[in-house]
Amino acid sequence: MQLAKKDFTESLIQLTILLSLVGVRVDIDSYLTGVYPPLAEINLGPSSAYTQTPFHILRDTLDGYGVHPKCPELDSFFASRRLLDEVRTLGSPRFPTQLSAWLVHQVSSTGPSTSNSPDTNPGLENTENEAGGTNDPLSVRGQTNTELVQGPCVAGAFPSEDEVKVKEEEEAVPLTQLAHSSTLEQENLLEGIPSLSEPALHDVPPATDIDWNNLLSVTDLNDFDTLIAERLSELDSDINSAISQDVSLHDAMVTNSGSFGPAPAAAESRTANQQQRSLLQLESTNSSLSDSLPGMAVGLAALPFASVCNLTGNMTSQSALGDCLDEAVFDQINQLGLESLGTIDNHLNFLECLDSQAFEDLDSDSGLSLESSYGCPASPGSSEMSSSSSYYEEEGGATGYSSELDSKPPKGIMDHSTLWPSVDPGESVWHNHSYSSSPLLTKPSLRLPCKTEEPEEDSGLQLDERELSRDELRARAMCIPFSVLQIVNMPVEEFMEVLDSHSFTPEQVTLLRDIRRRGKNKLAAQNCRKRKLDAITGLQEEVDRLQAQRDRLLREKRLTAKTMGAVAHQFKQLSRDILSRLRDASGRPLNPERFTLQCGANGRVVVQPIRQPAVTTSSGKKTDKRKKEKKQ
């Protein structure tokens, strides 16, 4: 059942495309409105144009609609929507349909062919020179606009010997090629670009970004061409076959037929003439543009650049960055047209902003600070330590920290279990790490420890006495009936009560306060050091993570830059080919060096003259004159 539906769907698409070729628009909205869901099953079959490549899946899931990427309904919806868009693009008017098919053949052609390239075609060169001889694009513009509307005037510029065959063999056109247009285009490009991008991950010199900055910052078309050529010269030769830089319409059709299997040469020429005829049928969608716009307004309408842009969807689908580029940057390239390719540097700046912003976000989002570690459950926070009720529990561990009787703390990062073991405070010794006690202090004497005496009298100490801390020994010497732990850990109220109730001497009170102060400060020092180590460790981990993320983003950036270069180059080639086939009022082809295509958001393609540098120089002269006038 699914197979039958699939076949029916493909047949419907082919029929729609066929009807579109003859100028009949087929609206299949009702087919996709949910009443009939069979398009959802297109993805299930291998014969579907869209299921043969996973690009739509990747793109659709990256469209950012908040639906789970694996949702089958979502995938089906977007596949259906894409099919609808494709059919609409092919449906009306006639020229986009023809142009779409031509793009398919051109892109899918294998092997470069320069026979009819604009640069090598002497006829075009002559006409270009003639057109360029006027040095007035406006004159050409006005004539061309009218010419394009009339159409038949242009027909003479194309060979028409195969036009009759076109009508006869139109039914034999491999319509599936049209249905596969964007898919094949993506496949071919993606077969080439990954081979280009893969070495970018490993072999790209460090100056790649700089070169690409230069590339994208070039506003002059010639410079852009040069940089593009330089860039592509470094790329794998497969890009030549994938993009078919210098393939003319006819050659593209020939090579394309070979790519799709054996086809008669007549069919190739027929298809070529079909494209030519479609070009002759250009309709001016806005005749007033010749007056209002500095260029010709040609209703090319809906160049399938979306399919070109789609190729980047898979390339960059692994990240949101690629998605943004695919959806925004490339669409803007499409809209701005070839003349505005210099603004790609803005997009590169966008990339830079993404990088920097990502880094800044990461910095700000790290949430790691010296303060944050305080709240870490692994480390006792200051609030915990400040609580008097928790002192016995907390500082009981602190006794273990200094309990060199049991075990030595490991070197390096302090072990938390070592720092905070649950040791009975009453049984543990406070510490004897730093100071060995004097035997004199074991006596009930008020003499302070003299460090110079310690080495001489260590031999007379008992083992347990040597393990006593200095304060412990002082307490013993002062006959204080409390251990250091008790003194330190008891609440302040209790400590005050002890001081009041035991009628201590002032020296004893001072010692008790000092013991308590030193003990608490020791714990504080331990906590402080542990927090510092935690902070350092956390920062180091954060640095490692950010460095890894930075490397990943840089790789994605380089990959995206290469993709953008490939797309820009293809856009330029397509524009050149299209312009070379357009005619002005006198039947002369447009000079691709002087005109450019701009694709509007509504799918309309407008031919506009390229701004000559002379304009800038004249403005510069004006400014110079103004400066001179000001000086005078």
Place this chain on the structure above:
DNA sequence: TAGAATTGTCATAGT
């Protein structure tokens, strides 16, 4: 024996 690591202590600022 020099040097690093550990630890206690002091001083001080802040709470």
Place this chain on the structure above:
DNA sequence: TAACTATGACAATTC
């Protein structure tokens, strides 16, 4: 104001 905490600095000790 006292108690407490946090932390830098210093010194003693250990390895």
